[in-house]
Amino acid sequence: MGRLTGGDPSLLRRINSSVVLHALRGAGTSFSSDTTDCPTLTDLTRVTGLSRPTVEGVVEGLIEAGLVVVESAAEEGGAKRQGRPARRFRFRAEAGHLLGVEISPHRIAALLSGLDGRIVGAGSREVDESLGADDRLERVRQVVADVLRRTGVPRSSLRAVGVGTPGIVEAGGTVRLGTALPGWTGLPLGERLRRSFRCPVLVENDANAAAVAEHWKGVGQDTDDLVFVLAGLSPGAGSLIGGRLHRGYGGAAGEIGALHLLGREATPEKLLSTTGEPLHPLDEQAVAVVFAEARRGDAQAQAAVERFLQRLVHDVAALVLALDPELVVIGGWAAGIDGVLEPLRSELERYCLRPPRVALSLLGEASVATGALRLALDHVEEQMFAVETTVTARR
Known part of the structure; x- marks a missing residue:
C-alpha cells in the first residue's frame, strides 16, 4: 500500500500553481468586483488561502508560461493609494x-x-x-x-x-x-x-x-447518472455513472443496437417495411419516407413506425434495468419523431423497477x-x- 509524501518543494509548487490557476480560470464566478472579473494579488490571496509572496511567485511563473496576462491596473479596495495601482490578472483562454x-x-x-x-x-x-x-x-x-x-x-x-x-x-x-x-x-x-x-x-x-455533452451543457447538467440514446436505425447509447463515462472493458458498452440479434427476425429492415419485404436500401432517406407516410395516415407506415418505437423502447429498457440511471436523454434523428417520449415513458414505467426521467436532447445535432x-x-x-x-x- 502506498502513501503520498509532500516534502518535495517541486510538488508543493505544483500544488500551489494548480490552486492559483484554478482561481484565475474561474475568476468570472469567484470574484465579485463591480468593475472587472480580473483578480488582483489580494483577491487571489484571499480566495486561495496562500500567502501573498507565494501567490505572486506562482502568478509570475504562469505569466512566463503564457497562461496568464496582466490585464489592467486597479486601485486595491477601490481606494486611491500612492504609488502604482494593483495589477489585475487574466487567464489566457486564447x-x-x-x-x-x-x-x-x-x-x-x-x-x-x-x-x-x-x-x-x-x-x-x-x-x-x-x-x-x-x-x-x-x-x-x-x-x-x-x-x-x-x-x-x-x-x-x-x-x-x-x-x-x-x-x-x-x-x-x-x-x-x-x-x-x-x-x-x-x-x-x-x-x-x-x-x-x-x-x-x-x-x-x-x-x-x-x-458527455449532455452532462456538460445539456439537459443532464444536474445529474451524474444518465444514459444518452443515439436513436437511429441501429441505436447506440452512452452512459455516465457517478459522473464518469462507462465504456466497458473493450469500449463496447451501450451497443444496444445489437439486441435485435436476440430476436433473430426483428431486424430494422423488417421492422420498418411497409410491404412485407425488407426495406431496401435501409438508409435515413428511405426511413424518412416511411415516417412521412405515417404522418399522412398510411396504416402500414403507422404500423412500421409503431414496431420501430417498440424496439427502441425495449432496447432502452434493457439498459435502464442494468444501470438504473436517473435520466435517459433521447438524441439522434429519431428524437424528432412526433410523440417519441410518451411511449418511452409509459413503457419504461411498465418494465422498469424505478422508471427514470426521460427527456429530449437539448443540444440536438451538435451533441x-x-x-x-x-x-x-x-x-x-x-x-x-x-x-x-x-x-x-x-x-
Whole structure:
C-alpha cells in the first residue's frame, strides 16, 4: 500500500500553481468586483488561502508560461493609494485551442474553443454515406482547415482534438468495429488524425461523446447518472455513472443496437417495411419516407413506425434495468419523431423497477461534436492542473 509524501518543494509548487490557476480560470464566478472579473494579488490571496509572496511567485511563473496576462491596473479596495495601482490578472483562454469533431455517415462537423471551453468557431459539411475512409478523413481535414481559416487560429495553437465516431473504439483510437461507415472497421483513426494535427487526438464512440455533452451543457447538467440514446436505425447509447463515462472493458458498452440479434427476425429492415419485404436500401432517406407516410395516415407506415418505437423502447429498457440511471436523454434523428417520449415513458414505467426521467436532447445535432470538445478539454485540464506526486512504499 502506498502513501503520498509532500516534502518535495517541486510538488508543493505544483500544488500551489494548480490552486492559483484554478482561481484565475474561474475568476468570472469567484470574484465579485463591480468593475472587472480580473483578480488582483489580494483577491487571489484571499480566495486561495496562500500567502501573498507565494501567490505572486506562482502568478509570475504562469505569466512566463503564457497562461496568464496582466490585464489592467486597479486601485486595491477601490481606494486611491500612492504609488502604482494593483495589477489585475487574466487567464489566457486564447493561449491554446481545442477541437471537437463529429464524423458521421452524412456529415462532418467541428467546434473550436479556447482553453476555457467557450466556442469561438464552428463548421460542418454534408458528405455521402458511401465515402471510403480516406475520402472521409480528407473531408475532416477540409472542415477543420476552413474553421481555422475563418477564425484566424493557427494549427499550431491546437492543444488537443476530440473526435466522436460511430463504432466500437479501443482506448488507443482504433475502431475495432464500425459497420456504419465504409472501411471503418480496424481503422487506426487516432493515429491517422494525429499525423494531421500533431497534437493529442482522443477518439470516442459518438453516443459516449453525446452523453458527455449532455452532462456538460445539456439537459443532464444536474445529474451524474444518465444514459444518452443515439436513436437511429441501429441505436447506440452512452452512459455516465457517478459522473464518469462507462465504456466497458473493450469500449463496447451501450451497443444496444445489437439486441435485435436476440430476436433473430426483428431486424430494422423488417421492422420498418411497409410491404412485407425488407426495406431496401435501409438508409435515413428511405426511413424518412416511411415516417412521412405515417404522418399522412398510411396504416402500414403507422404500423412500421409503431414496431420501430417498440424496439427502441425495449432496447432502452434493457439498459435502464442494468444501470438504473436517473435520466435517459433521447438524441439522434429519431428524437424528432412526433410523440417519441410518451411511449418511452409509459413503457419504461411498465418494465422498469424505478422508471427514470426521460427527456429530449437539448443540444440536438451538435451533441457529438460538443462532447468530443469536452473530451479534448478534459485532456488539457489534466495537463494544466496536474499535480505530480511521489509515492513511496510503506515499510
